[in-house]
Amino acid sequence: MKAADLFSHTxxxxxxxxxxxxxxxxxxxxxxxxxxxxxxxxxxxxKNQLIGKNVAELEAENxxxxxxxxxxxxxxxxxxxxxxxxGERKYIVTGHLLRLEEEDLVxxxxxxxxxxxxxxxxxxxxxxxxxxxxxxxxxxxDRPLPPKQKFIGSGKNFRQLNDLVEKAAGVNTTILITxxxxxxxxxxxxxxxxxxxxxxxxxxxINCGAIPESLFESELFGYKKGAFTGANTSGKAGLVKMAExxxxxxxxxxxxxxxxxxxxxxxxxxxxxxxxxxxxxxxADIRIIAATNKDLYEMMEKGSFREDLYYRLNIVxxxxxxxxxxxxxxxxxxxxxxxxxxxxxxxxxxxxxxVIDILQNYEWSGxxxxxxxxxxxxxxxxxxxxxxxEDLPEKIQSVSSDAASYILKEEESLNEAMxxxxxxxxxxxxxxxxxxxxxxxxxxxxxxxxxRRIKKYGIKLHQQ
Numbered sequence: 222m223k224a225a226d227l228f229s230h231t232x233x234x235x236x237x238x239x240x241x242x243x244x245x246x247x248x249x250x251x252x253x254x255x256x257x258x259x260x261x262x263x264x265x266x267x268k269n270q271l272i273g274k275n276v277a278e279l280e281a282e283n284x285x286x287x288x289x290x291x292x293x294x295x296x297x298x299x300x301x302x303x304x305x306x307x308g309e310r311k312y313i314v315t316g317h318l319l320r321l322e323e324e325d326l327v328x329x330x331x332x333x334x335x336x337x338x339x340x341x342x343x344x345x346x347x348x349x350x351x352x353x354x355x356x357x358x359x360x361x362x363d364r365p366l367p368p369k370q371k372f373i374g375s376g377k378n379f380r381q382l383n384d385l386v387e388k389a390a391g392v393n394t395t396i397l398i399t400x401x402x403x404x405x406x407x408x409x410x411x412x413x414x415x416x417x418x419x420x421x422x423x424x425x426x427i428n429c430g431a432i433p434e435s436l437f438e439s440e441l442f443g444y445k446k447g448a449f450t451g452a453n454t455s456g457k458a459g460l461v462k463m464a465e466x467x468x469x470x471x472x473x474x475x476x477x478x479x480x481x482x483x484x485x486x487x488x489x490x491x492x493x494x495x496x497x498x499x500x501x502x503x504x505a506d507i508r509i510i511a512a513t514n515k516d517l518y519e520m521m522e523k524g525s526f527r528e529d530l531y532y533r534l535n536i537v538x539x540x541x542x543x544x545x546x547x548x549x550x551x552x553x554x555x556x557x558x559x560x561x562x563x564x565x566x567x568x569x570x571x572x573x574x575x576v577i578d579i580l581q582n583y584e585w586s587g588x589x590x591x592x593x594x595x596x597x598x599x600x601x602x603x604x605x606x607x608x609x610x611e612d613l614p615e616k617i618q619s620v621s622s623d624a625a626s627y628i629l630k631e632e633e634s635l636n637e638a639m640x641x642x643x644x645x646x647x648x649x650x651x652x653x654x655x656x657x658x659x660x661x662x663x664x665x666x667x668x669x670x671x672x673r674r675i676k677k678y679g680i681k682l683h684q685q
Contacts, residue, residue, distance in 0.1 A: 243260035243263045243312070244257045249324050251276040274574055278574065289329050293329075294327065301313065386412050390414075395511070395533065395536050395537070397510075397517075397534045406541055407426065429475075439497045443458045443460075479525065489530070544588050562600040570606055575609070576612075
């Protein structure tokens with residue numbers, strides 16, 4: 222069941238309205254689903270100005286400050302705080318995160334403690350606590366932002382990935398990370414290193430596709446003094462040596478030259494390597510993680526990747542799902558990146574509910590990398606503090622517009638929606654092809670069938 226479906230029952234809402242405590246319900250993105258009468262009174266704002274809005278908007282409008290819903294979604298934990306409202310009423314406010322089958326639901330419960338405080342000899346202590354909370358919240362806002370989070374998610378697929386990462390970090394074997402471009406394979410590799418026993422040693426990231434083939438061996442394994450023309454006179458330690466005791470991350474492993482693959486195989490199997498110009502091998506105490514967005518098995522069958530190297534790399538495979546496979550993680554990624562880029566560029570931007578809906582339904586062919594780039598662009602280029610749909614790139618606006626036409630409108634039945642969509646398609650095809658015969662061919666229908674629908678929907682041909 223979806224969270225919004227809970228509030229389609231009148232009797233259920235009537236029961237909640239007789240409760241004297243405030244109840245505020247939001248989905249996993251912070252969008253307000255419903256509030257009871259008591260919560261409406263506490264916030265001193267009509268329900269129709271609350272329902273459908275994101276708590277970020279309500280917080281920006283100072284209707285609630287801070288938003289307990291936002292704090293719950295950011296921490297993924299229960300949050301309790303003291304707050305004051307209009308008329309100097311005092312409330313103890315607790316936010317709970319409930320995980321339903323299909324999505325998250327946040328319930329914020331507010332209890333009036335004004336009378337209890339007023340009749341208690343602890344009034345001064347309570348007010349001191351409220352002042353402390355306010356001061357702490359202000360300090361939180363002024364505090365420098367921590368380093369950008371790279372490994373974020375809460376959905377089922379992310380939790381499975383996280384479990385596998387934790388298991389992989391506990392062993393000292395080779396790992397092969399696969400997944401589409403932009404899914405964050407490097408972030409997964411870094412997370413494995415940070416959770417491993419080697420976390421206090423170097424993490425050396427090599428992009429195999431960025432090193433010229435002629436320099437690959439010397440860059441990876443290093444070389445001795447005078448090994449070749451143009452070499453450094455004192456020799457050079459390679460990247461393998463730099464990763465000693467730590468982790469060597471071979472990104473885009475599919476791009477490693479074929480003639481160097483046997484030397485990489487030796488490093489994987491024996492943890493030994495031969496610097497250019499040397500006559501004796503050196504030992505390497507390293508953990509190797511490789512990553513690719515290509516099908517190494519297919520490359521192996523075509524002869525462009527060694528079979529023995531493939532099987533030696535693929536001991537612990539880790540697949541990183543695309544954003545299309547983990548849509549529930551889009552919202553926390555959007556919020557985390559918004560917070561980061563706001564701090565980076567000295568802004569206080571926030572997403573409108575419409576923008577959040579659009580971005581959660583967008584395909585994200587470029588995955589997390591595309592999402593990060595878009596959020597930074599919106600923070601820099603949006604005209605107002607509220608990031609609105611018109612601030613989005615035209616490509617995303619057009620996709621969201623097309624998708625919206627297939628969504629049921631308010632109080633519209635399925636049959637009515639199907640007829641509206643059919644009318645729109647026939648009108649557009651006729652406008653494009655100019656005649657009913659060509660339109661019928663394009664639609665795979667008979668001309669008489671097209672004419673019947675044109676008459677049924679009252680499509681005016683001369684206006685097409």
